[in-house]
Amino acid sequence: MTYEAPKERTMYYGKGDVWVFRSYAKPLTGVKVIPESSFRGRGNVLFGMNIKVAVKGEQFITSFTEGDNSLIVATDSMKNFILRHAADYTGATVEGFLEYASRSFLETYPQMTGVRMSAEQVPFEEIEVGNTSGITASDLVFKYSHNESASAAFVLEREEDSINVAEHQSGVMNLRLIKVKGSSFSGFVRDEYTTLPETSDRPLFIFLNIHWKYTEIEDALDDTRGNYIDAEQIRDIAATVFHENNSPSIQSLIYLIGIRMLQNFSQLAEVSFESNNRTWETIVETVSEGPGSVFTEPRPPYGFQGFSMTREDLTAAQRNEAQQAGRV
Numbered sequence: 001m002t003y004e005a006p007k008e009r010t011m012y013y014g015k016g017d018v019w020v021f022r023s024y025a026k027p028l029t030g031v032k033v034i035p036e037s038s039f040r041g042r043g044n045v046l047f048g049m050n051i052k053v054a055v056k057g058e059q060f061i062t063s064f065t066e067g068d069n070s071l072i073v074a075t076d077s078m079k080n081f082i083l084r085h086a087a088d089y090t091g092a093t094v095e096g097f098l099e100y101a102s103r104s105f106l107e108t109y110p111q112m113t114g115v116r117m118s119a120e121q122v123p124f125e126e127i128e129v130g131n132t133s134g135i136t137a138s139d140l141v142f143k144y145s146h147n148e149s150a151s152a153a154f155v156l157e158r159e160e161d162s163i164n165v166a167e168h169q170s171g172v173m174n175l176r177l178i179k180v181k182g183s184s185f186s187g188f189v190r191d192e193y194t195t196l197p198e199t200s201d202r203p204l205f206i207f208l209n210i211h212w213k214y215t216e217i218e219d220a221l222d223d224t225r226g227n228y229i230d231a232e233q234i235r236d237i238a239a240t241v242f243h244e245n246n247s248p249s250i251q252s253l254i255y256l257i258g259i260r261m262l263q264n265f266s267q268l269a270e271v272s273f274e275s276n277n278r279t280w281e282t283i284v285e286t287v288s289e290g291p292g293s294v295f296t297e298p299r300p301p302y303g304f305q306g307f308s309m310t311r312e313d314l315t316a317a318q319r320n321e322a323q324q325a326g327r328v
């Protein structure tokens with residue numbers, strides 16, 4: 001067996017953990033309302049992101065091979081570039097900012113031929129405050145949340161005289177959902193390696209990363225087109241589908257979440273999932289004054305699934321459903 005080294009080398013550099021906190025960004029409005037979610041928009045009084053940027057360009061070769069820094073934009077300057085552009089950003093979405101800042105890098109520095117920028121949004125949640133006239137959401141104080149967060153990634157490349165989006169992705173990261181009952185797992189292969197009992201009703205704790213891509217990339221960038229999908233809406237779809245279905249497995253559950261995403265949002269071209277099974281270990285099945293159980297954190301290892309879907313999966317699901325209903 002021989003290994004043939006690739007013709008093209010890997011070469012990039014950049015900055016990670018560029019924390020950007022912008023106050024009074026443009027509010028996000030006019031999103032499509034879906035039955036699964038109460039999300040109507042976001043005030044963006046605080047707009048926070050943790051950004052990672054990497055740049056590439058053949059001209060950087062001598063910085064690696066000869067220690068020639070003459071074309072190197074210091075990663076410290078990249079951090080400043082991103083922060084200053086946050087002041088000029090007029091849009092309402094992370095995707096829009098990543099595209100704007102990446103394009104600006106390529107417009108400013110000809111030695112860069114490609115920019116990859118990704119971000120996790122820092123979620124600031126509304127918090128209620130009260131006085132004698134009632135309880136309302138504060139427009140000044142926000143809660144820094146450590147729950148799930150929106151994410152986005154863009155790759156822009158220079159081609160001749162134009163700058164194009166080569167890759168794009170939106171997402172919701174680190175969503176953690178636990179359903180106390182109404183999930184099963186049975187019918188799997190039983191052989192000499194099997195010790196796991198079948199369960200008809202298990203508590204199910206999942207970690208989820210969900211990603212999606214738009215058919216028209218403009219829909220991710222330009223919030224005025226009314227086709228922007230917020231990560232909160234996707235989170236709410238995931239929770240609704242989990243709530244409604246007695247799932248036979250995580251594999252089946254994420255498929256159903258994907259179908260619901262594609263049904264709700266015709267602007268989606270592709271959705272994908274990375275899931276973990278983090279189901280607690282049951283210590284006491286039924287407490288003495290039932291119902292109720294006692295659980296603890298699971299021991300490693302953990303299981304995981306990966307799955308991607310396109311509009312063809314929705315078409316196939318609809319065809320199946322029609323066949324089962326005897327209409328075809």
Ligand SMILES: O=c1[nH]c(=O)c2[nH]c(=O)[nH]c2[nH]1
Nearest residue numbers: 185196248249250251277303
């Ligand atoms: O939803 C599940 N899928 C699996 O593939 C699996 N395997 C396992 O041990 N538990 C589970 N649960």
